[in-house]
Ligand SMILES: Nc1ncnc2c1ncn2[C@@H]1O[C@H](COP(=O)(O)OP(=O)(O)OP(=O)(O)O)[C@@H](O)[C@H]1O
């Protein structure tokens with residue numbers, strides 16, 4: 001649904017974004033991850049037609065992002081910038097009505113649309129608030145409501161969880177999932193990594209303007225031969241189980257985590273990890289639970305950005 005080809009925007013010689021080949025499948029949630037200054041906002045602005053690329057192309061659905069297609073692109077995309085909140089003197093209702101009018105939604109349907117977008121963002125209660133009086137979290141909700149007013153197919157959200165407390169983040173994630181269920185294609189940026197892992201279908205990691213990796217969290221993990229973390233719970237003989245595990249192929253380390261549980265750091269083909277379980281059971285260890293812990297996006301990200309001269 002969103003495809004960029006060698007998308008480049010240079011600010012001077014080494015700042016900006018370079019040769020981005022991004023692919024967001026229809027109906028997917030795409031997590032665009034990168035440090036401050038990595039180029040997320042720059043790339044997003046180009047996708048929305050707000051910034052002209054130095055070179056490269058962008059397609060949203062069937063339309064190339066070029067000046068003559070901008071009216072169509074604006075209908076297709078809902079863009080939520082990283083900072084929302086001009087028009088401070090308006091009430092939330094007036095604010096949304098203003099945007100509805102800008103999208104030429106007839107007055108009769110506008111009321112319905114405003115109610116619908118406030119419902120989906122859980123912001124119904126704020127309809128009469130002054131925009132100026134909204135807290136950060138409320139502003140994000142209203143900003144998202146505004147983004148949805150013309151019922152766009154594609155949502156491009158720049159740091160939708162930026163500045164939100166943990167509770168509000170959970171709520172924002174829930175809303176984003178709901179929007180996916182309504183059939184939207186969603187690209188969202190963040191530097192808050194573990195958060196994205198749970199909701200994104202695809203992740204793209206941007207560092208210093210370049211896309212270092214793109215794929216599902218698991219694919220990226222595999223690609224990097226990340227160490228797997230496996231938890232093992234046994235009925236008894238924890239020490240014996242740990243001693244048996246330690247010398248096995250691919251086992252980097254074992255670590256006790258509870259009275260009857262230990263973690264294995266494993267580096268090797270994922271398919272062979274099950275051999276550890278087999279070996280333990282053949283040697284009389286009663287294993288109650290054996291599971292791969294979820295890929296740790298934070299580690300993956302730190303690893304690749306370090307390998308590529310990242311700042312952290
Ligand atoms: N208008 C501009 N003029 C000059 N340099 C710019 C301009 N806009 C962005 N840059 C530079 O391009 C790089 C990418 O900035 P961008 O805002 O896209 O990063 P970001 O990933 O969105 O960061 P953040 O997480 O802080 O929002 C930075 O080095 C920034 O200084």
Ligand SMILES: [Mg+2]
Nearest residue numbers: 040041042082
């Ligand atoms: Mg930004």
